Amino acid sequence: MYDKIRKAVELLKGSIHAIAFTGAGISTESNIPDFRGNQGLWRKFDPKMASKSYFKEDPDGFWNFYAQRYEAIAKAVPNEGHRVLAKLEEIGLLKYIVTQNIDRLHIKGGSKSVIELHGNILMSHCESCFSEKFTDECIEEFKKNGKAPRCKYCGDYMRPSVVLFEEPVRLIDLAMEIACRSDYCIVIGSSLVVYPAALIPEIVKRQGGRLVIVNLEPTPLDCIADVVINERASVVLKKILEFL
Numbered sequence: 742m743y744d745k746i747r748k749a750v751e752l753l754k755g756s757i758h759a760i761a762f763t764g765a766g767i768s769t770e771s772n773i774p775d776f777r778g779n780q781g782l783w784r785k786f787d788p789k790m791a792s793k794s795y796f797k798e799d800p801d802g803f804w805n806f807y808a809q810r811y812e813a814i815a816k817a818v819p820n821e822g823h824r825v826l827a828k829l830e831e832i833g834l835l836k837y838i839v840t841q842n843i844d845r846l847h848i849k850g851g852s853k854s855v856i857e858l859h860g861n862i863l864m865s866h867c868e869s870c871f872s873e874k875f876t877d878e879c880i881e882e883f884k885k886n887g888k889a890p891r892c893k894y895c896g897d898y899m900r901p902s903v904v905l906f907e908e909p910v911r912l913i914d915l916a917m918e919i920a921c922r923s924d925y926c927i928v929i930g931s932s933l934v935v936y937p938a939a940l941i942p943e944i945v946k947r948q949g950g951r952l953v954i955v956n957l958e959p960t961p962l963d964c965i966a967d968v969v970i971n972e973r974a975s976v977v978l979k980k981i982l983e984f985l
């Protein structure tokens with residue numbers, strides 16, 4: 742593993758515009774389950790529960806799913822992996838983080854330039870008039886009466902301001918423009934099976950950049966990566982900082 746980490750560090754130090762692309766795997770060490778790993782959410786729940794059509798069809802069931810997810814996210818704190826990425830940004834080696842995660846742990850961990858392709862779970866909004874409310878408050882309301890929270894202005898249902906399945910991702914144009922400018926991408930904790938998000942590391946590589954993948958399990962982009970490290974994110978990132 743250490744030879745691979747040394748190679749990842751050498752490529753990083755030789756880069757001019759490096760980015761990180763992260764998925765749920767960087768947050769499992771903060772006790773937030775991922776989706777497709779061996780304890781992943783989609784092994785227990787149907788992914789349709791995170792879809793727009795399910796929210797429309799059964800708002801109470803939708804909020805019941807999110808209330809369970811929210812428990813883990815609300816308690817979570819950034820782990821060593823988040824902190825190392827913030828440090829790499831601070832010393833100028835990392836320009837952006839493009840994340841699929843909605844847990845805001847990169848920001849809490851000190852990173853500044855974070856692009857949240859799937860939004861984040863801090864706020865919720867009304868499906869009709871877009872009035873906003875903290876998701877915390879919506880969850881409390883749901884827990885109190887077991888009913889989906891409603892907008893106090895127009896009475897329609899509130900929903901977390903995250904990207905649901907069947908909705909377009911956010912800032913994808915900006916993320917792609919940044920990927921086109923990057924000559925190094927380190928992927929951390931993503932199965933790289935969800936598009937268009939997974940295009941980001943692919944664009945960096947296909948236009949001549951370097952691709953490093955840190956993931957416990959194989960991914961579809963391993964075959965084009967310069968370095969693949971199948972180890973825990975926090976262990977690898979700590980070593981990357983050490984080997985700089």
Ligand code: APR
Nearest residue numbers: 764765766769775776777778841930931932956957973974
């Ligand atoms: N270190 C490294 N890799 C890890 C760790 C860890 N500590 N823990 C889990 N992993 C790996 C898993 O093996 C898995 O391959 O992280 C990967 C996480 O993959 P997914 O669960 O598919 O998560 P992600 O790639 O972020 O999913 C993308 O899918 O369901 C949607 O909106 C959801 O944003 C999510 C998107």
